[in-house]
Amino acid sequence: MRADAARNREAVLAAADRLFEAATDPDRISMDDVAAAAGVGKGTLFRHFGDRSGLIRALYTARGEQLQATLTAGLPGDSPADRALHLLRELVRFKQANRVLTLALENAGDGSPYRTESYEHWHTTLTAVVSQARGPESADYLAHALLAAVRSDLVEHLRDWPDERWEAGLTALTRSVLATGP
Incomplete structure (x- = not known):
């Protein structure tokens, strides 16, 4: 990539980051808004x-790279349930901290969070953890079910809940799913 193109890309990502951070409704941020804030042409x-969805994915990826690197390096915990719970807690925290952007990403395009790279990554990681606890037979499905508990639309719906209530529910769900062997 040429140096000016790389600078433009970074300027666009920085501008989009500021706009999404300040927004309450992700659908109100247009490509025109981002171009104007970045000082570049549309x-x-x-x-x-490529399109607005591609911009949102690139910004989400940039924000999530550190989380992905940290959690992929190794999940702490003595049991698969502890490791799964740690991953799910961190995803909730990330989505709470990046609520407008994660809603925009999950609502982009066809509206399915299941077709994003990040979802595939977390599903693969969680499937491996679930397999350790219950065997591989239902691990794929159970990983999907656990990830549904931390979807951005649910995190948004429950955003007024205190952290303790989230923690209690997520802990009960994760431990109940992973408590029994195959």
Whole structure:
């Protein structure tokens, strides 16, 4: 990538980051808004990101890289349930901290969070943990079910809940799913 193109890409991501951070409704941020905030032409956005969904995915990826690296390096905990619970807690915290952006991502395109790279990554990671606890037979499905408990639309719906209530529910669900062997 040329140096000016790389600078433009970074300027766009920084501008989009600021706009999504300040927004209460992700659908109100347009490509025109981002281009104006970044000081580039709208065509630059489309060349680098393809469309609005591509821009949102790139921004989400940039924000989530550290979380992904940290959690992929190794999940702490003595049992698979502890490791799964740690992963799910961190996903909730990330989604709470990045609520507008994660809602935009999960609502982008066809509206399915199941078709994103990050979902695939977390599903694969959690499937391995569930397999350790219960065997591989139902691990794929159970990983999907556990990840449904931390979907952005649910996190948003329950955003007024105190952390202790979230923690209690997530702990009860995770431990009940992973408590029994195959």
